[in-house]
Amino acid sequence: MRRIDRNAQSLGISGLELMESAGSALSMVARGYHAKTILILCGSGNNGGDGMVAARHLAGEAEVFVLWYDSKNLTPLAACQAERMKNCSVHKIRFRCREEVSSHASLFSRADLIIDALLGTGGRGTVREPIRTCIELANQTPAPILSVDLPSPGIMPDKVCAFHRAKTEGAEVYEIGIPILAEIATGPGDLLLMHDRKRDAHKGAGGEVLVIGGGPYQGAPWLSGLAALRAGADIVRIVTPHYLPEPDLIHIPVMGNSISTPDLDTIIPLCERSDVVLSGPGLGTRSHDVITAIASHIKKGVFDADSLKNPLPQAEESLFTPHAGEFERITGIKPEATPRVRAQSIKQAGLPGTVLLKGPVDVVSDGTKVRFNLTGTPAMTTGGTGDVLAGVCAALMVDLPAFEAACIGAYVTGRAGEQITGIYGCGMTARDLLTAIPQVLFGRTSEGE
Template sequence: MVTSQLPTHLYRAEQVRHGEQLAARAMQLEMYQLMERAGQAVFSHFRLQYPEAASLLVCCGGGNNGGDGYIVARLARESGLAVTLWQLGQPERLSGDAARARDAWLACGGKITLPESKIPDSAEVIVDALLGTGLKGSVREDSAGLISLINQAGRPVVAVDVPSGLCADTGNILGTVIQAQSTVTFIGLKQGLCTGQAAQYCGEVLFAGLGVDDAFRQQVQPSAYRICQDAVRQCLPPRGRTAHKGDHGRVLCAGGDVGMAGAIRLAAEACARSGAGLTAVITQPDNVLSIVTARPEIMVQGWQDKAHEISQRLEWADVIVIGPGLGQSDWSKALLFHFDATEKTMVVDADGLNLLALSPDYKNNRIMTPHPGEAARLLNTTVAAVEADRFAAAKSLQQKFGGVVVLKGAGTLINDGRQCWVCTAGNPGMATGGMGDVLSGIIGALAGQGLSLSEAARTGVWIHSTAADLCAREGERGVLASDLFPYIRQLVNPR
């Protein structure tokens, strides 16, 4: 069965390659039977997605991914469709199960041709079975040329297991990559399909367990987990009927240098909208009036250089959110200095992270929420290096700085030093100013309500991204960070 309901367990490609053999053995299946089931899953999706299509082009590579393609081609031909099959490389060099699939295709009257310089006009849909999860290094020149030809054809593409040229472990492009409209992946959901460039090139990701996914999960420990709504519900049970504001956290939001009042106001309101019992702000004195006028429920205090005022608020607070609109001025550094020794839970974002990059330290009482640029500064590397392997970058950040790391971006990652989670919610409408400030406020509020650092981080990320998806139903372009507030309130009250 092919489903759009994706599993919560994620795996590296090598884990799936090894684990599928263990699962097949446990269920007394030949590996070729799994190849048949994979081809059937892709063909079933094709028929459901494109019921009017009468002709398709199947592009096969030299490995088992190509074998899956041969089975798709055979099933299509047996169903009366016109099928053109292109083999990249010499078909006689196929071996094992892929060779068996090739022979079955030939036995039903199919023909094998080498790729041509033009996609056949008759091909209504293209099946990408060129390069599977075993791809190492950049795509070779012959494969890259065919991938480019497919992408320029303007036909819908169904990718088998992973779009050719996309790293199944990192979501990074290995030179060039197929632009698919949908990807049918098998047995174990590959972690690289959930982050990085995957969202741009996979299209809709669908999952087919091939009847062995339960056995597979018993054999293989996940490399990461996908955040799901059920887990969020467990972290946000209904409140007791006798609850009062002191039960749900006192959160202090610190930041908002001259000209950046909006950032700290967004963080503070997101905190209040996410259920914090009390929310306070320390900011530049000139910001006080605008924040109180916009949201009188937030306690706002202007600060210049009086240490005792910080000490009083720090003693009052359960959680500190620092960084939104903080800046990097002398005022900013002095404010951050006063929180340096606290052992209370901290959420550090924006310029709080940029200042941390200048004076790195290791603490387990904080949640860090860098975007790739901030992550690069923290790791003294480049954005390209961070994005090339987001899983490795999140792990490195956690090992260097401690606590819990939220590496933002398409497929946000949360690493707490023990496990890694991925959020597959979210959309391009979130690429606008203030979104990170809202996220830090949500996470601070959840930590104030008693969630652990890890729970607050992953629950906050899911609420933030899902609120953005709900908001984007009216269109992604033009979404404002403050537009998320009504949806955040819905999501922190799960039914």
């Protein structure tokens, strides 16, 4: 929900607007109880904010008491709603500790309806005071309890009024105006799935990525490697026949002009020690037997470009990043133009992993979940952008499952491309993309902030 919420904001629907719709829907459900006296219990998060909006909507229609937690952790949206509620004809009673809640026990017994806006999707762990006392007192009354979004842990609701999606069985669901694109398309909300690097993180905490490629196309694996570094990998090794002077990357030479089976003794131990292995960029057509031989030694594998051939290599967890032609080569299915049909083709193909099918709209699917990526520009048809994308996905897969890594990788690379196109237009190179990647991925420049 946080992902969808954040994506909705980037599509122009603010959190405050969503909260207003949620509180309005809640007040409508509350009206169905024809209660003369309503007690609204509000926590310090946005769930509490929803309750305060409903209080504003119900003011004048019933006697409304709002018992709200005036915590130092009040979220900005909840604080805004507390401010907005000030001038409404509702009884506003703040509490800061358990004793203050207990001193208002009579309010609980007076109420014909209790609205539980204490904890929603942000609740974590055992319920702490003073919220716990609110829940206990609510459960002791005969009044029906209407829970907002999901029941606060331990409370016994009569009904649950959920927003956009049911989070518990039996909840009544109300739409709050979230655009469908916020859910089915990638967006800045997807970045919330990334884990923050701990302050005391040791060298290598960003993961070790191995890139296997090069041969006929010398630059491709180096571009992927640099992209992996820009997307947060700590150590990136490049197994490739041709050395390029890139001091940030570790070159692992091979015996001939292309990667071949005598190199397996060098490559297999590296595959086993790496968090993620990306194979294929610039590899050419002569090294597929090496890729199939190493696949079973790979924990997490990104298979790109020339490694996308049958027999299809398969790691413990695999991400395949084909364009339309490569997808047809490995599945025999020619992807239709529309993203929706493309998603169906991925499901039909039943590949053993997640697929990122590149195109004007990228489609990411593991056969069950589907997400569309709309970022990017026509200028990104320039050579090497696919190598960058694969490198970004590989670095993200250190910490994330393949599906999430592919969604974020596609989104971020496309956004970076949009920024660079704004500067260089069709004269952009794949290399130009590299500097924009960390800005989008780790900076605070994404839209809607």
